Amino acid sequence: MDRSSGDRRLAAESSQQPADAAPTLVSRSRELEDVSFGAIVDTTAESRVQWATPDGLEVVGRGVAARVTASGPDRFEQIRTRADRTFDGLEHDGPQVARPRAFGGFSFHDEHEPGPPWTGFGAAAFVVPQVLVVRSEAETWLTAVATQSEEATARLERWSERVAELPAMQPSGISPGVVSTRRTTSPEAWTEQVETALERIDRDELTKVVLAQSLSVALEESVDVSGTLERLRRQYPNCYRFLIGHDTGGTFFGAPPERLVSKRGKRVETEALAGSVPRGDMPEEDEAHADRMRDSEKVQREHGLVVESIRDQLEPLAREFSIDEQTIRRLATIQHLQTPITATLDGDRHVLELVEALHPTPAVGGVPPAAAWETIRDTETFDRGWYAAPVGWFDADGDGEFAVGIRSGVATDETVTLFAGNGIVADSDPADEWDEVQLKFRPILDELR
Numbered sequence: 496m497d498r499s500s501g502d503r504r505l506a507a508e509s510s511q512q513p514a515d516a517a518p519t520l521v522s523r524s525r526e527l528e529d530v531s532f533g534a535i536v537d538t539t540a541e542s543r544v545q546w547a548t549p550d551g552l553e554v555v556g557r558g559v560a561a562r563v564t565a566s567g568p569d570r571f572e573q574i575r576t577r578a579d580r581t582f583d584g585l586e587h588d589g590p591q592v593a594r595p596r597a598f599g600g601f602s603f604h605d606e607h608e609p610g611p612p613w614t615g616f617g618a619a620a621f622v623v624p625q626v627l628v629v630r631s632e633a634e635t636w637l638t639a640v641a642t643q644s645e646e647a648t649a650r651l652e653r654w655s656e657r658v659a660e661l662p663a664m665q666p667s668g669i670s671p672g673v674v675s676t677r678r679t680t681s682p683e684a685w686t687e688q689v690e691t692a693l694e695r696i697d698r699d700e701l702t703k704v705v706l707a708q709s710l711s712v713a714l715e716e717s718v719d720v721s722g723t724l725e726r727l728r729r730q731y732p733n734c735y736r737f738l739i740g741h742d743t744g745g746t747f748f749g750a751p752p753e754r755l756v757s758k759r760g761k762r763v764e765t766e767a768l769a770g771s772v773p774r775g776d777m778p779e780e781d782e783a784h785a786d787r788m789r790d791s792e793k794v795q796r797e798h799g800l801v802v803e804s805i806r807d808q809l810e811p812l813a814r815e816f817s818i819d820e821q822t823i824r825r826l827a828t829i830q831h832l833q834t835p836i837t838a839t840l841d842g843d844r845h846v847l848e849l850v851e852a853l854h855p856t857p858a859v860g861g862v863p864p865a866a867a868w869e870t871i872r873d874t875e876t877f878d879r880g881w882y883a884a885p886v887g888w889f890d891a892d893g894d895g896e897f898a899v900g901i902r903s904g905v906a907t908d909e910t911v912t913l914f915a916g917n918g919i920v921a922d923s924d925p926a927d928e929w930d931e932v933q934l935k936f937r938p939i940l941d942e943l944r
């Protein structure tokens with residue numbers, strides 16, 4: 496087994512945690528003047544996270560107050576159990592918005608073994624940062640987390656001073672410049688892969704599968720990931736933005752348009768996002784693309800499969816379930832069909848139960864799920880790693896929010912490896928599907944050039 500040293504260390508840390516002896520976490524918070532979030536995560540020496548939602552919550556975190564990792568098919572439950580222990584007895588002195596949260600995610604496949612470029616990214620890993628800065632509704636809070644109250648207070652003092660010296664504006668940096676790109680999948684190989692999937696669909700083994708490609712981008716210099724996210728915010732203000740960097744290995748980042756799930760108390764919000772067309776240069780052309788997507792029987796079928804599958808997964812856990820009206824989700828370079836979905840849960844549940852139920856939605860996996868996973872495994876020639884998998888946060892109450900890790904890449908030294916995929920259904924044309932995949936590389940690729 497070729498495991499990286501970083502991953503070995505993570506696994507060792509988690510196995511050293513005695514089953515019932517996670518130290519109690521203590522946190523202290525203080526309101527701040529505004530501060531550059533990029534400057535706080537401007538390190539590669541320490542674990543760091545950044546998270547921003549389309550509705551305005553922004554969080555950055557640094558260091559590790561607690562870490563939970565897991566692997567194998569029951570990794571969602573393992574994380575939940577370990578996190579419950581980690582948060583048990585949490586003493587938080589501050590407002591709810593500034594509470595400690597665990598940030599991280601999962602690999603797409605449960606039997607994932609990390610190798611380059613995914614060194615350091617195991618099958619499931621979450622970190623409660625030692626220092627968190629949260630901005631929400633024009634308030635900014637600093638939170639320090641430790642296992643002793645004196646330590647938390649001292650950390651809060653230290654970081655209050657440090658933060659006061661940082662710039663208030665987020666630097667957007669400059670693009671690193673692209674030297675060359677290398678595809679994992681040539682157009683010929685893609686056509687063959689799509690045709691193989693279509694044969695399986697023809698034989699009724701499969702209804703839909705999302706096939707992906709990766710693009711390795713060699714840069715002129717190392718990328719400033721936080722600056723890149725700031726530039727993505729300007730281009731894609733209605734998308735999530737995230738960055739996850741462990742103290743070893745690369746930095747996974749992206750600007751996904753797709754919410755996997757958010758849960759607050761019993762209220763759940765999710766969505767189906769599938770079906771893609773380009774943006775037009777002129778409003779009429781833009782509208783014509785959107786109309787073509789809305790009227791396409793093939794795209795509606797592909798989208799409908801995602802809605803149905805979310806209903807099948809979520810309805811058994813819900814007291815009320817509602818599918819809202821389909822809309823067009825317009826992003827700077829692409830537009831999608833979107834159906835918002837809301838539910839009220841039937842009882843107390845952890846957001847990770849919902850994440851487990853929903854991952855992977857057929858927007859990134861397929862239908863039926865097992866046959867789609869098998870097809871992805873048999874077909875793709877690269878490691879999806881954390882691409883297209885849940886990335887987000889949860890708190891001590893089991894509330895939280897997760898995006899689907901698409902429109903994403905992993906940065907390692909002077910390379911960024913990008914990932915993008917497309918749903919294949921009966922009638923899919925390999926050349927059209929190829930074009931749509933290229934559109935999905937663009938958000939990050941454009942910011943690297």
Ligand SMILES: C=C(O[C@H]1C=CC=C(C(=O)O)[C@@H]1O)C(=O)O
Nearest residue numbers: 769770771858901915916917918
């Ligand atoms: C799998 C990706 O996009 C999904 C989300 C929106 C539209 C999609 C589509 O049209 O196929 C995909 O399901 C990706 O961006 O890599």
